[in-house]
Amino acid sequence: MQRTRFGDMACSIARTMEVAGEPWSPLIIRDVWSGIHRFDELRSDLGISRKILTERLKWLVGQGILEQRAYSERPPRHEYVLTRKGLEFCDVLLAINAWGDRWTAGDAGPPNLLRHRACGRHTSAELRCVECGQPLHAGDVDIEPQTQQPAATR
Amino acid sequence: MQRTRFGDMACSIARTMEVAGEPWSPLIIRDVWSGIHRFDELRSDLGISRKILTERLKWLVGQGILEQRAYSERPPRHEYVLTRKGLEFCDVLLAINAWGDRWTAGDAGPPNLLRHRACGRHTSAELRCVECGQPLHAGDVDIEPQTQQPAATR
DNA sequence: GTCCTCAGTCCCTTGAGGAGACTTACCGTA
DNA sequence: TACGGTAAGTCTCCTCAAGGGACTGAGGAC
Secondary structure, three states: OOOOOOOOOOOHHHHHHHHHOOOHHHHHHHHHHOOOOOHHHHHHHHOOOHHHHHHHHHHHHHOOOEEEEEEEOOOOEEEEEEOHHHHHHHHHHHHHHHHHHHHOOHHHOOOEEEEEOOOOOEEOEEEEEOOOOOEOOHHHEEEEEOOOOOOOOO | OOOOOOOOOOOHHHHHHHHHOOOHHHHHHHHHHOOOOOHHHHHHHHOOOHHHHHHHHHHHHHOOOEEEEEEEOOOOEEEEEEOHHHHHHHHHHHHHHHHHHHHOOHHHOOOEEEEEOOOOOEEOEEEEEOOOOOEOOHHHEEEEEOOOOOOOOO
16 A cells, blocks of 8 residues: 555545545445455455455455445354445545546447436436536636645645 | 556446556646646645656656646746546546545544635535436446446456 | 365565655856 | 756665465364
């Protein structure tokens, strides 16, 4: 894992990168979200080394993104499931997926489609302003530092 | 940078991680978005090593996320600005920021506020279904692999 | 007792990250 | 002409993380 820590920056993006921004973490979270819960299933799907997977799962459990849940008493076995915090991180993955569909798909189109259960259609996520409901893009906002923040690096 | 490549996975999340998921990249893009355009400004704000910053900027220019623009002819000097592709990646940063505000802020509250120019209020991004406009959360969708995709790892 | 499953742990090698000195190109000043 | 400053890298060296795959431990089936 990265030697430089981002958690002390006065920035929610940096702090999020600290929690779950290490390159394998979003992919592990994605896999759990899509129904892959066990160690060797994750290892096989991701093509990751056992040592790194062990470390990342331990980290994500420690961060409250995943939790271990027993699925067998005898012999004792466990799997990994998303916490509420982790499921909300998957909302971020929806936004990442939307960008990736637009910019990395090429001629073959998006590799996966998302179906919204409520309306039944294939969909993607768009960002809206929580206040007025209009589409929200990075070009539409100004960033205002909060006063009274300990300004480590920011 | 990570030795394992994610670009061949049939997944837009993995491909996005390949393009801009390396830990420093989102922070570099954030800094450029917030108005920091020059090499030593970026270096100083991020506390990153010169060697790594050079490499990452070159990578992001190659990926079409940033471009170099001359700001002085004599002496020749350039700065880094967002392309359209890069500005849309900042939409992803809005979603990351919303998650970070919720889960990493602690008692001090979010370190930065976003002001939506159109409605003038402090805001954050919420995800909505592009088809029906309802709030969209990861728990509301099913992932459907596209047929005819080259299924590398997926 | 042997072999299997599952979830790690360990060892070794490779390669990336980080600090900071150094380089290059250009310019201003004396 | 010489010197020092600015800006954006490049280079060297050391530290430490990543990755492959063998190995371990616990429990169970036969």
